[in-house]
Amino acid sequence: MIEVRDLQVRYAGRLVAGVPELDVGAGECVAIVGESGSGKSTTLLSLLGLTENADISGHVRVCGVDVLTASPRRLREIRGARAALVMQSPQSALSPATRLGVLMRRALRLHGVGSGKDGRLDEIMAESVAAVMLDRAILRRYPHEISGGQAQRFAIALAIALGAEVILADEPTSALDVTVQAEVVGVLRRLREERDLALLLVSHDLALVSTIADRVLVMKDGEVVESGPAARVLTEPSHPYTRELLEALP
């Protein structure tokens, strides 16, 4: 679902993210870990062509679309629909004066999902909300009436409703309490298994990553310093920086 070769993202000539190789297949979870400024979020955004004013070179395919050469129209077909982005604080992206149900309906129409018959649309909405263990009543609420964990699950439900095959998640649980984090992670794990979703997760939390990811890329100062199966990288790290990260866990 995601295939990256020799990706280099530069701002004003400076290399911000360099990723030689990154593959995420259906039903797989790959995590990019690292500290602030390591280039992990830039890598994620570049996969959807969302890095503005950057010089990008290399080869990036997401859902079969060559992201770096695709037309804006072709990009819109995958962006937000087949490949969905889940950010740290979805609440700030939800229009405050719009009920969540209206918001979801609008997004679905925009992407041509369930167009024509409204009954089908309602069914898709109800089903996607249930998939993230939210009550249907949430669709009548406004964004400020829901908690951070509910907002994050709603963002995932929106991705499901739009028929996402790939979820790109940037620190999706960093702003949440641990108990709520456990819920959101549970939802992501289940969706991955039941729907064969490909999941690319950006996180600074190595412990969390170790419980969900198949493979891990460790980034530092814009470069991948180590990559491999999560079980190996996080138990027998070969790079000193990975060891430092692991030792720093409280």
Place this chain on the structure above:
Amino acid sequence: MTMLRAERVTLGYAGRAVVHDVSLDITAGGVGLIGESGSGKTTLARAFLGLLTPISGNIWYGDQILKKADMRKFRKDVQPVFQAEALDPRMRVGASVAEALAVRGSRTARARVPELLEQVGLDPGLATSRPHQLSGGQRQRVVIARALAAGPRLLILDEPTSALDVTVQARILDLIASLDTERLLITHNLAVVERLCRTSHVLFAGRVVESGPTRDLLANPAHPYTLALRDAVPKLGGPPPQARGVTEAVPAGTGCPFRFRCPLAAPECERPPALREVRGRQVACHRAEDVLATGPGSAP
């Protein structure tokens, strides 16, 4: 005698209580306040700092009620450490630390700045920098230096490391552990509490639900919320974090506030549970013995 003590305090804003009837001593060896967003931990910290007057109950400072105590002396004794965003962006680091010293009546404030910066592991040469020129970890060290300027006996630390990268966090925790002061640490990070606090109190919906030695509390929780918190923390190479019960908002009313989420909720939970002694700790749960029995392992 403990320096600061809350006695049956109820706290709130605009007449609405958010912390209910909490009694808590700040004892030696570090005290942790654990709980999720909205549990009342920061509100309680504000009351301990004299920034919020209780609706009922008292904060005791030694043998005096805090609001009647000598606040000059109190501000020297008890200092807050918040997240590093609290620094004045226009002020150079040295001036910022000197200001904290001068407020405490140090006539030689300027001269003591290098010494304080060194104490928190900063190069005294950074005194001429402004906050935006420093890293997050360096800024947090400046915040700690400012707090130490008063020569406090107690630091009240509210999520001092939650905005920092793990490697930086580890170094700040080392620094806090090395300081010769008592501490009240407010955090949602159980690992941090385990490291820095001998005693911990778990808050849920504005009430203390479990108190005791941190190690026992986390090794074998007696309150289902403590258990849920512990099992929700991901462990390196461990099983996936467990979500026990659903984490929706707590409806108002009587009875145990946790019963809506509790997997062990029973009819008796419609009555509010009082704090009681169970195996060396205080627990507010009718079914504490059952929780302890499911305890040590983290099997769901």
